[in-house]
Amino acid sequence: MTERAAQCPSCGAPVRFAWSSAVQTACPYCHSILVRHDVDIERVGEVADLPPDASPIQIGTEGQFDSKNFLVVGRIRYVWAQGNWNEWHIAFSDGTNGWLADAQLTYAVSFLLPNMAPAVSPDALQAGQVFNFQNEKYVLTTITRASYAGFEGELPFTTAGHEEMLFADLRTTDAQFATLDFSDAQPVLYVGRELPYDELKLKNVRLFEGW
């Protein structure tokens, strides 16, 4: 993994990137939110403290998906009416990236499928609607309105400028799933799979008192 060092425009501390394509990161010392434009680094705000959570995953956790090793480099924490969940940004050793979702200790790995999202308006979404991606039938199960509860580490896009997000969750008859993300003008499609904790072969996880 390439590590490119830069300087925090706010405090001058060295800022390293574990994933070379990261767009946003947080300065580990002054907690500035830093967005990278080619060679420049811009400070766009300050990270708020993440609310306490009990995910066993943390920045630096390593794991495996389809026999490929990944490293957790960032996270977005979302909050919605019934609780919250984490989207851990994971970087694979071959330079690709994906997301490891952890919702009440249910784990799923997904990847962005560029230019594959159907042209649907979020207002036209309905539970039970059927979509076809990559020869698989997906049924829309839930529509979730969420907002950022916080973020940390390196992300492939900037969180600046987003207040409320709309997600449509789609399921197959087995563990495959897809998410339509309506955060931007054009919906974005993520496709992935739910998997049991043991299959992720996670290392460097958090420890829990009494366990």
Added chain:
Amino acid sequence: MSGPVAEPPVVKGAKPIACPNCGGSVELRGFAHTRTAVCIQCLSLIDTSSPELQILSRFDEKMRVRPVLALGTRGKFGGIAFEVIGFQVRTTWSDGLAYSWHEYLLFNPYEGFRYLTLYNGHWNFVRALPGVPAPASYSGRKAAITGGLTYRHYQHGEATTTFVMGEFPWAVQAGEQVEFDDFIAPPHVLSREASAGEINWSAGEYIAGADVWKAFGLSGEPPRADGVSPNQPSPYPQKVRQLWSDFFKLSLVWLGVLLLFHFISTGKQFLSETLAMTPEAGTAAPAAFTGSFDLKEPESGLTVEVKTSDSDAPALQASLVNRSSSNTERLALVDQGPKSSGWRDLYRSGELRPGTYAVRLEPEPQEAKRAGSYEIKVRREAKGAGWVWFALFFLLIPPVLASRRASSFETQRWSESDYGGGA
């Protein structure tokens, strides 16, 4: 690796909270996952997701149910330890009767949440199902397919949460209602629960009470299992298969025995002949002889059958004449057939040496003036056949009984479903 680790290495357990209603101490075991906790003293439901600790609702003291698995105890399933952190009683009404079952919420900080359900002493180990099963039909009824298994619809109902204890990672309300549909593929069960805009599927597997007790290291006996539960694996199919397979194996052995007997002593017919007695008017018919037959080996005894279709045919006395030695042996009558339309006499000979023989028939003197026509057969009976078939009949009893029990188990399984027989 770059970037400091943001979280402390060991996540501390949550401190007990004070119940905003009664001030009692409420222990928390689910770390930051807990959203609702129940005060064990006053049964208030407390929203732990915000520091205000708002009371959501309260359960009536008279609804209190004592769980058989204590909160805070741990059991091992598939080598993974889970702690009991929540307990709820759910009730459904059918034909005016309330049916309640218990649900234990199990927690492991890495593996997540599982459930143990208990109804009438029958347990299921349950987890949330990834994916949505495909709708299907099975013999005209609803079914659901997932993971390569077809689950048959068992029942539809509405369940109300009538009591809770401990803590939950979701918002719990007293009297919360869900619509549920259960689908079965024993020992598996699929449950679909629908409530305000949300559909959840879960998958359970039947687990014996003794195994739950073992998982938790409990002494004593688990609650007694009553009746047959929807997805309880039937103990019979395997037993029935075994019994039928035993039956077929034994039958083969028996058939071997039968063949052996057949080989040693096969039945054989030595003579079959029709003989008419036509006395001249007013005179008695003389004794008549059949044609002769040869015995090449000594015989332990032959059967001689005399049959007529004429009920008025004169009664006879039968003898066996040895043509070689001119010895005549009077045959013993062993059986007499019906007299309605003719009759049949069975005679049995003693031991016979090889030689040439014929049957001699002599009409009874007082009936000798009448005419008659007879069919005569001389044969050696195959030995053993009767009792071998009889034994086979006895061998049939265990597999037939087991098959009937298996079918009555299935009837009982479906009796409480939406498709059950009687009331």
